[in-house]
Amino acid sequence: MNLASRVAASAPDAPLLELKTIAHRFGGFQVLHDVSFAVPAVGITGLMGPNGSGKTTLFNIISGFLMPMSGAVLFDGRNIRAESVRRRSLDGLVRTFQTPKVFERLTVAENVMVGAFKAGRSGFFAGLAGLPAARREMTEMRARAYETAQRFDLGAVFDRPSPLLTAGQRRLLELARAYQGRPRLLMLDEPSSGLTTTEIEVLITKLKLLAEEGIAILLVSHDMELMGVAQAIHVLNFGRIIASGTMAEVQEDAAVREAYLGV
Numbered sequence: 001m002n003l004a005s006r007v008a009a010s011a012p013d014a015p016l017l018e019l020k021t022i023a024h025r026f027g028g029f030q031v032l033h034d035v036s037f038a039v040p041a042v043g044i045t046g047l048m049g050p051n052g053s054g055k056t057t058l059f060n061i062i063s064g065f066l067m068p069m070s071g072a073v074l075f076d077g078r079n080i081r082a083e084s085v086r087r088r089s090l091d092g093l094v095r096t097f098q099t100p101k102v103f104e105r106l107t108v109a110e111n112v113m114v115g116a117f118k119a120g121r122s123g124f125f126a127g128l129a130g131l132p133a134a135r136r137e138m139t140e141m142r143a144r145a146y147e148t149a150q151r152f153d154l155g156a157v158f159d160r161p162s163p164l165l166t167a168g169q170r171r172l173l174e175l176a177r178a179y180q181g182r183p184r185l186l187m188l189d190e191p192s193s194g195l196t197t198t199e200i201e202v203l204i205t206k207l208k209l210l211a212e213e214g215i216a217i218l219l220v221s222h223d224m225e226l227m228g229v230a231q232a233i234h235v236l237n238f239g240r241i242i243a244s245g246t247m248a249e250v251q252e253d254a255a256v257r258e259a260y261l262g263v
């Protein structure tokens with residue numbers, strides 16, 4: 001079944017992630033007001049909004065870096081509002097950052113393998129220490145990491161030190177590492193920032209590939225071309241959702257046009 005039919009077939013009343021009346025304040029400044037929307041278990045969902053509208057704050061709340069003052073964050077129907085980042089990540093809720101987080105002292109191979117470490121028994125660092133059972137596991141992990149690296153066009157640079165990668169490769173490496181951890185929901189914060197047009201085109205094909213494999217994606221971006229991959233988009237302005245719909249629908253929305261263009 002392709003992505004479009006899976007999106008159509010997914011139960012609309014069973015989202016993977018659901019935000020219910022999320023509100024947050026920094027001191028006296030109300031940054032989020034009763035934000036509610038759902039992210040289905042399949043497909044790509046977009047979150048956009050002008051600078052300072054609260055996107056990063058909301059992202060931090062969903063991924064566990066910040067606890068909202070009120071509201072619920074339901075993941076698979078369970079309120080994870082107070083759960084740690086690590087617990088969420090073990091449950092399959094994984095995020096990336098605006099600047100790719102790459103382990104600079106490790107090679108591409110090792111960076112990808114770190115993503116699988118939570119799924120392994122002995123652990124990545126025991127493997128590096130050379131314990132026999134861990135070494136066997138490391139060999140298997142390395143083989144799996146190589147498959148993943150190839151999938152993200154990093155096969156040819158598999159043993160290269162990560163500081164030698166281009167910006168586009170660093171972004172792909174971050175995605176490869178996240179993919180290796182078998183996420184259910186992948187949250188991407190401005191993944192096209194700092195990339196060339198060609199690198200963005202590659203990124204788009206990889207996001208479609210991840211979605212086709214059944215990984216739900218929540219994408220925050222200013223990049224309209226990139227946002228075009230999302231089946232549904234929610235627009236945040238001054239901490240409130242002002243519109244939701246397809247890209248064509250939100251582009252036509254009067255409140256969105258006013259927020260972005262002042263028209």
Ligand SMILES: Nc1ncnc2c1ncn2[C@@H]1O[C@H](COP(=O)(O)OP(=O)(O)OP(=O)(O)O)[C@@H](O)[C@H]1O
Nearest residue numbers: 026027029031049050051052053054055056057058
């Ligand atoms: N820790 C903080 N303390 C006080 N104010 C904050 C804090 N973090 C963010 N803000 C304010 O909250 C508002 C929303 O910020 P946030 O970073 O969530 O917006 P954003 O939509 O991600 O913006 P951008 O697109 O510029 O990254 C801004 O006015 C910001 O200055």
